[in-house]
Amino acid sequence: xxxxxxxxxxxxxxxxxxxxxxxxxxxxxxxxxxxxxxxxxxxxxxxxxxxxxxxxxxxxxxxxxxxxxxxxxxxxxxxxxxxxxxxxxxxxxxxxxxxxxxxxxxxxxxxxxxxxxxxxxxxxxxxxxxxxxxxxxxxxxxxxxxxxxxxxxxxxxxxxxxxxxxxxxxxxxxxxxxxxxxxxxxxxxxxx
Amino acid sequence: xxxxxxxxxxxxxxxxxxxxxxxxxxxxxxxxx
Numbered sequence: 001x002x003x004x005x006x007x008x009x010x011x012x013x014x015x016x017x018x019x020x021x022x023x024x025x026x027x028x029x030x031x032x033x034x035x036x037x038x039x040x041x042x043x044x045x046x047x048x049x050x051x052x053x054x055x056x057x058x059x060x061x062x063x064x065x066x067x068x069x070x071x072x073x074x075x076x077x078x079x080x081x082x083x084x085x086x087x088x089x090x091x092x093x094x095x096x097x098x099x100x101x102x103x104x105x106x107x108x109x110x111x112x113x114x115x116x117x118x119x120x121x122x123x124x125x126x127x128x129x130x131x132x133x134x135x136x137x138x139x140x141x142x143x144x145x146x147x148x149x150x151x152x153x154x155x156x157x158x159x160x161x162x163x164x165x166x167x168x169x170x171x172x173x174x175x176x177x178x179x180x181x182x183x184x185x186x187x188x189x190x191x192x
Numbered sequence: 193x194x195x196x197x198x199x200x201x202x203x204x205x206x207x208x209x210x211x212x213x214x215x216x217x218x219x220x221x222x223x224x225x
Contacts, residue, residue, distance in 0.1 A: 018219060019219050020199075020217070021203060021215060021219065022215075022217075022219055023206055023214060023215050026210065026214070030210045033209035033210070034206060034210065037202070037205045037209060041198075041201075067219070
């Protein structure tokens with residue numbers, strides 16, 4: 001039971017703890033390596049990008065954990081005008097993608113995380129869904145590349161298909177179950 | 193399974209994985225910035 005006299009933030013998110021180390025990863029492969037090492041030493045891992053999430057998902061609550069800081073993963077890899085999709089790394093903010101999209105004659109959906117917040121963290125781990133006045137609630141995640149807790153790499157949607165680089169546009173519903181929803185649920189639970 | 197007691201081994205493996213300059217134990221300084 002949580003202490004009722006604790007600050008409100010602690011009652012919701014847990015008591016903040018001091019991590020042991022911060023690792024600044026520069027690629028998915030490096031994230032995989034760090035996760036495997038953390039497993040070997042039985043140390044919890046917390047991924048962080050901008051740290052702006054108001055649901056407390058970036059607050060370390062276990063003493064001695066590893067913070068995996070993803071700010072170096074900040075590339076906008078591609079904006080496809082025809083399918084109106086963007087392929088981005090986790091440390092791309094709403095503001096940056098919006099500015100780049102406008103150069104392509106596009107704009108991003110509602111900035112649910114604020115201009116300085118990250119899209120990936122908010123859309124996936126916080127399960128946010130922007131509202132569009134014309135189309136209603138939208139599902140902004142088409143395809144994911146995820147490092148699993150055991151260090152393996154998993155791709156969802158059409159990215160899971162061999163030779164996916166030739167597929168355009170990406171599609172969320174491809175062969176097999178929609179793992180994006182499954183992962184979002186897992187990530188939301190682990191972040192709470 | 194190794195325990196966390198071997199902190200130096202743990203940090204050494206992290207440094208080898210991502211490069212020495214990308215591993216920091218000055219966490220309190222980082223959290224304040």
